[in-house]
Amino acid sequence: MALDVATFETICPSRFISFSIPCPTRSDSRLRVAVLDSPIPTTDSPLVAAMFVPEGRETDWIFSTESGHLQLLFGSPAMSRLILIGNQFHDGDLSPPVYHRPVKSSLHRKGLDDDEELCKPLLLAxxxxxxxxxGIPEIPILSYEDNLVSGxxxxxxxxCLVGEMLVEDVEIESESGVDGCVKREFRRRLRFKRMPNLIQTEIPIIPDTHFRSISGGIGEVGFLPDLRVLVHPYLAPMVASLSLISEHIDGQIQRGLRPxxxxxGVGGGALLTFLRNQLGFxxxxxDADKEVLRVAKNCFGLEDSExxxxxxxxxxxxxxxLSHNANWHPFADGEDVNRKFDVVMVDLDSSDVxxxxxxxxxxFVxxxxxxxxxxVLSEFGILVINVICPSRSFYCKLxxxxxxxxxxxxxxxxxNGENFVLIATVSPQVSLVRDCSxxxxxxxxxxxxxxxxNSITKI
Known part of the structure; x- marks a missing residue:
């Protein structure tokens, strides 16, 4: 069934249409075109832009799903319509075995050379x-840039709750080291399809020592989780909150009690593993989704242990x-069931594209x-929360x-311009701890x- 060009003459909020056309430079290839209208009603002067999908990433959820397109569109304020053009893929296609960022510019790649000029009539239509x-409008071409080198x-x-998810090993760009050499950084990421451009969990990974050479990259060697460091932006700040009750925790340890x-909210479990392994908690x-916990155990090094x-x-x-029944405890075998928590850490979000x-x-609030x-907190306990405020009113009410x-x-x-960590105390703090023996x-x-x-401030 032929597509009627008149369909695109008006903006229709939330409409998403995708189709394929012959590639103008290669007779044996086709291009996928996707047109998404913003769900937010626009004025009489709509803003339209186009984006070319990076070569090799056509099946990435960011570029191949409606939710991915929405995130791209919302990344450009006041955009009324976004047009994506990339190499055709099929719904049953598997992700490429390994993605490597092309050496050439994203606007000069196989099958799409000189694409701005060749596709201009299509964009206008x-x-x-x-x-x-x-008169004839100029259609801006947006570029997509991230730090992904390979993956x-x-x-x-x-x-059952979060829907489709994937785990990927990636190499990312990093600042040059002190010797001027480019530092290679490898990470393992967890992403959900409902918010494909959002990294839910990220941990460092290191080459498996079973491999003789560690000079290889993604797809060339195996990798293992490195659980000694927190790299997800808000996790280290959450742990820093423990400085407020460091004397209380040290006292617990001196009495032979583990904090x-x-x-x-578990996600990949990086925070939980760090608290246990690095700080002795x-x-x-x-977590409400058992599949998330399974992935955390199998891919991110989380262990259910003593x-x-x-x-x-x-x-x-x-x-x-737990708060209504002091005698109930899920792990009560031989334990002090009345002992309360030194810290409750909350990483629960409302994610909707x-x-x-x-x-x-x-x-939760x-x-x-x-x-x-x-x-459920002890007398000197603290509640620590990852906060993302969509508006000033949200912050004030919080x-x-x-x-x-x-x-x-x-x-x-x-x-990072998005998150901050909120710390709530059960008891007043005498002072902010800046140094302690x-x-x-x-x-x-x-x-x-x-x-x-040092950046902890009182509200």
Whole structure:
């Protein structure tokens, strides 16, 4: 069935159409064209732009799904229509075994040479009629740039709550070292299809020592998780919050007690593993999707062990149950069931491609949930939350709701323009710890950047 060009004469909010056409430079190839209209109604002067899909990444969720297109469109404020053009792929295609960034510019690649000029008539035909009232319009060509040098998908699966997800090993660009040489950095990432341009979890990986040579790259050698360092932007700041209660934690250790943490939201488990391995915590992690926990164990080095307890279930319901029944504990065998947590760390977000990402979830900031969380904390405990504010009003309400339940609030700016860490205390803090002779604080400073500790400010 032929596609009627008149279909594109008006902007139709949320309309998504994709089709294929013969490649103008190669008779044996076809191009995939996707047209997405913004779900946000536009004025009489729509803004239209085009983007060419990087060669080799045609099957990436960012470029091959409607949710990926939406994230690209929302990345350009006030955009009314986005047109994507790339090499044709089929729904059943597997991801390429290994992706390597082409040496040539993205606008000069196989099958799409001189694509701006060759595709200009097509782009004009896909523009709304109102764009021509002042003559033939110029269609800006957007570029997609990220730090990905190479990558390979090592696992795909479907979670009952999060939907489709994938795990990929990647090499990323890094700043040159002190000797002027380019530093190679390898990471393992977890992504969800519902928000394909968002990295849910990222950890360092190192070449498997079973390989004689470690000079190879992605697809050439095997890699293992490196659990000694936190590289996801907000995780080290979350851990830095422990400096506020370092004397309390050190006192626990001196009495022969392991400090304990409750982590709501597990993801790849990097935070949980770091707390246990690097800081000696006993950790309880709660996640509602059992497939996420399975992936964390199989791909990200998370282990269910003596001092690492993993729970499949709703995080908020778990806290509520724990706070209402002092005699209930999921790991009560021979343990002090009345012992409360030194820290509760929350990494729960509301992820929707149309409304964006916000954290924590609205359900968590309800008064009954905050009061329940306070009840499971010890006298000197703290609540630590990864926060993403979609608006100023969200931030103001968040602070007001927490001030209504907890003694004091502190925050740490992550530095990426998106996240900050909110810290709520059960008891007043005498002062912000900047230096301390206790062994826990010294250990903390040795495993995370001290700059995060020094940047803690009271709200």
């Amino acid at each position: 896909l523009c709304p009629r109102s764009l021509f009232k002042n 390979v998908v090592i696992h795909k699966c479907v979670g 304990n943490a409750l982590c709501l 006993e950790v309880v992690g709660v 001092f690492m307890h993993l729970v499949i279930g709703d995080a908020i319901k778990f806290v509520q149950k 149309r409304s964006g990402v916000s954290a924590p979830t609205l359900e 309800k008064r009954r949930v905050l009061l329940g969380t306070k009840l 602070v007001h709701d927490f001030e209504d339940v907890f003694q004091e609030l502190y925050k740490i700016d992550v530095g 206790n062994s826990f604080f010294m250990r903390l400073k040795s495993v995370i950047p001290e700059a995060y500790i």
